[in-house]
Amino acid sequence: MKAAPFEYTRPAKLAEACSLLAFHGPDAKLIAGGQSLVPMMAMRLARPAWLIDISRLAELQRIAAPAEQDADQDGVFAVGAGVRQCVMERDPRAHASLPLLAQALRWVGHAQTRNRGTIGGSIVHGDVSAEIALVACVLDATLELCDTSGVTEIPAREFFLAPMITAIAPEQCLTEIRIPVWRKPGGNTAHGCAFDEVSVRHGDFALVSACAQLAVDADGHCVRAALGIGGAAPVPLALPEIGWQLAGTRLDEQAISAAADAAVGLTDPEGDLHASADYRRHLARVLVLRVLRAAKQDAMNNLNGKRAG
Amino acid sequence: MSEKLYPVSVEVNGTLREALVTARLTLVDFLRDALRLTGTHAGCEHGICGACSVLLDGEPVRSCLMYAVQADGCSLTTIEGLARSDGTPGALQDAFCETHATQCGYCTPGMIIAAHALLQANPEPSEEEIREAIGGNLCRCTGYQQIVDAIKLAAETGKGKA
Numbered sequence: 001m002k003a004a005p006f007e008y009t010r011p012a013k014l015a016e017a018c019s020l021l022a023f024h025g026p027d028a029k030l031i032a033g034g035q036s037l038v039p040m041m042a043m044r045l046a047r048p049a050w051l052i053d054i055s056r057l058a059e060l061q062r063i064a065a066p067a068e069q070d071a072d073q074d075g076v077f078a079v080g081a082g083v084r085q086c087v088m089e090r091d092p093r094a095h096a097s098l099p100l101l102a103q104a105l106r107w108v109g110h111a112q113t114r115n116r117g118t119i120g121g122s123i124v125h126g127d128v129s130a131e132i133a134l135v136a137c138v139l140d141a142t143l144e145l146c147d148t149s150g151v152t153e154i155p156a157r158e159f160f161l162a163p164m165i166t167a168i169a170p171e172q173c174l175t176e177i178r179i180p181v182w183r184k185p186g187g188n189t190a191h192g193c194a195f196d197e198v199s200v201r202h203g204d205f206a207l208v209s210a211c212a213q214l215a216v217d218a219d220g221h222c223v224r225a226a227l228g229i230g231g232a233a234p235v236p237l238a239l240p241e242i243g244w245q246l247a248g249t250r251l252d253e254q255a256i257s258a259a260a261d262a263a264v265g266l267t268d269p270e271g272d273l274h275a276s277a278d279y280r281r282h283l284a285r286v287l288v289l290r291v292l293r294a295a296k297q298d299a300m301n302n303l304n305g306k307r308a309g
Numbered sequence: 310m311s312e313k314l315y316p317v318s319v320e321v322n323g324t325l326r327e328a329l330v331t332a333r334l335t336l337v338d339f340l341r342d343a344l345r346l347t348g349t350h351a352g353c354e355h356g357i358c359g360a361c362s363v364l365l366d367g368e369p370v371r372s373c374l375m376y377a378v379q380a381d382g383c384s385l386t387t388i389e390g391l392a393r394s395d396g397t398p399g400a401l402q403d404a405f406c407e408t409h410a411t412q413c414g415y416c417t418p419g420m421i422i423a424a425h426a427l428l429q430a431n432p433e434p435s436e437e438e439i440r441e442a443i444g445g446n447l448c449r450c451t452g453y454q455q456i457v458d459a460i461k462l463a464a465e466t467g468k469g470k471a
Binding site for chain 2: 004042051201
């Protein structure tokens with residue numbers, strides 16, 4: 001359980017980190033929190049010759065919430081890739097604008113790993129059951145990648161290719177995650193969200209996870225819906241078509257059940273020693289039911305709070 | 310060819326410690342082998358068991374999941390740093406003794422670090438908050454109940470602050 005020898009460097013600027021990456025090519029790996037990379041190196045599943053430490057780069061620590069939630073169009077919440085998970089977990093702006101991400105973070109590893117692990121690190125690692133990756137896909141986030149030739153953007157939904165394989169090139173660094181913040185709900189509308197997962201021990205890798213974000217009007221009609229499933233396909237699954245199907249319904253048990261059935265039809269789980277493919281499909285259905293019910297309840301509570309306020 | 314060495318300067322339990330280390334030396338091995346602070350235990354060495362937990366700039370982290378070079382310039386508190394100045398066990402450690410929260414003792418330093426961090430941030434935790442705080446620490450002996458009892462006892466008596 002000891003890593004193979006490597007050389008270490010801690011550049012002071014992002015540009016320098018990108019130059020080093022370009023110079024060393026696939027022999028180098030970036031390290032930020034290291035909560036996924038260090039165990040992989042301990043097990044010698046990864047053997048980089050160079051580690052480039054980006055954990056202290058101020059350029060990757062920016063958190064920019066939209067100034068005010070717009071009633072006409074969605075805003076953007078930008079999170080630097082190097083922001084630690086524990087920082088976002090405690091950020092009041094994240095709770096106000098991105099409650100789904102705030103909820104998801106509580107499921108990420110344990111307090112000890114969230115104190116080191118970063119938002120960007122979890123995304124580039126590409127684990128199919130990663131909570132942050134799922135939320136990024138469900139909310140249709142955009143990822144900013146940087147290398148020596150400049151900056152490019154890629155939708156999170158196109159970033160994940162297969163388990164542990166993403167579209168990032170060896171010379172690129174993920175620098176920022178831009179997550180849409182739904183436009184401010186009108187007078188008789190409120191947002192609600194929910195995240196849930198099943199794992200052997202709380203904080204372990206999820207067997208399957210699911211999350212949903214809804215906008216609901218005073219009559220209980222769904223105005224807008226986003227949902228997705230993690231751990232039940234080679235990549236985190238965003239399910240926009242099922243969101244469209246839910247919009248306009250009253251989110252009654254019939255509509256929720258139909259959505260769960262349709263969602264399971266889009267999964268493609270692998271069986272392994274932790275759970276069979278059939279069990280993962282079962283969990284996917286149960287978890288979609290749970291998060292849709294819980295997100296609806298959350299929206300109704302927010303609506304009642306609005307009326308009372 | 311010998312491996313390249315890197316200078317590391319860290320404050321450990323209030324004392325500045327400097328050393329030359331290989332890049333692949335984990336923080337837990339640095340503490341145990343280079344500084345001879347063997348109170349921090351190396352368990353799974355890949356971030357599952359929590360036995361190696363230490364406070365890094367006041368926050369609990371797993372010392373097997375970072376390299377010593379990454380801690381350069383940081384402040385560390387290990388289980389030895391929670392003892393009283395005369396070397397006798399600290400108050401939280403006493404609570405672990407009182408409730409028999411220690412059996413084989415392997416997980417104990419990590420448990421106490423996690424509990425200490427909890428009580429610093431939240432002096433009156435609920436049972437659920439206690440269980441959440443030690444959720445990343447495995448114990449194979451006690452069944453956890455005595456550990457939860459110890460942390461409750463320390464919180465009730467305000468001993469966690471010591």
